[in-house]
Amino acid sequence: MMKKIVLVLFIGLLGYGVSAQDTAAKIEFKTETVDYGEITKGADGVRVFEFTNTGNAPLIISKVSSSCGCTIPKKPEDPIMPGKTGKIQVKYDTNRVGPIRKAITVISNADTPTKVLKIKGAVRGTGTGTK
Numbered sequence: 001m002m003k004k005i006v007l008v009l010f011i012g013l014l015g016y017g018v019s020a021q022d023t024a025a026k027i028e029f030k031t032e033t034v035d036y037g038e039i040t041k042g043a044d045g046v047r048v049f050e051f052t053n054t055g056n057a058p059l060i061i062s063k064v065s066s067s068c069g070c071t072i073p074k075k076p077e078d079p080i081m082p083g084k085t086g087k088i089q090v091k092y093d094t095n096r097v098g099p100i101r102k103a104i105t106v107i108s109n110a111d112t113p114t115k116v117l118k119i120k121g122a123v124r125g126t127g128t129g130t131k
Contacts, residue, residue, distance in 0.1 A: 023057045024055050024056070024110070025053055025055040025057045025058060025080075025111070026055035026110055026111050026112075027052075027054075027055075027059055027106070027110040027115060028052050029051045029115070030051065031049070032118065033118045033119070034047045034048075034049060034117075034119045035120055036092070036119065036120065036121025036122070037121050037122075038122050038124055039094060039121060039124070040094075040124055041097055041125050042094055042126070043123075044094070046089060047091075048087045048088070049088045049104075050085060050087055051086055051088070053080045053083065053084055054082075054083075055082055055111065056082050057082065058079035058081055059079060059081075059082075059110055060109045061108045062107050064088055064104060066104050066105075067102050067103040067104070070096055071090060071093070071102045071119065072091045073089065073090050073091075074090075088104070090104060092119060095123075097124065097125045098123060099122050100119055101118075101120055102118070102119050102120075103117070103118055104116070104117040105117075
């Protein structure tokens with residue numbers, strides 16, 4: 001009798017463990033690269049990465065950081081519920097003339113906890129198209 005009780009408890013706990021693993025947030029970005037193209041010095045440097053929580057648990061973005069101080073990311077403060085969308089805003093300092101090649105690291109509770117987003121493009125000096 002005791003063996004049957006232990007067996008039932010074991011199978012119950014095993015089933016619970018498997019179902020708990022199915023509950024996870026998943027982050028899916030519309031695009032993982034934003035191309036600024038060619039922009040002029042001083043132009044609007046704000047762009048947005050849109051994403052959806054395709055999982056079945058609330059998505060919490062704990063940290064968003066950039067590869068340099070010229071790029072300032074802004075993360076959503078509230079959890080993103082399953083099926084809902086969110087945005088990560090990125091502001092690049094367009095007073096820096098030259099190519100744009102930066103990475104933004106997103107850390108969350110998603111099944112893939114770290115995602116790297118990229119921005120690219122070029123800032124041209126004002127005037128005759130020179131750098």
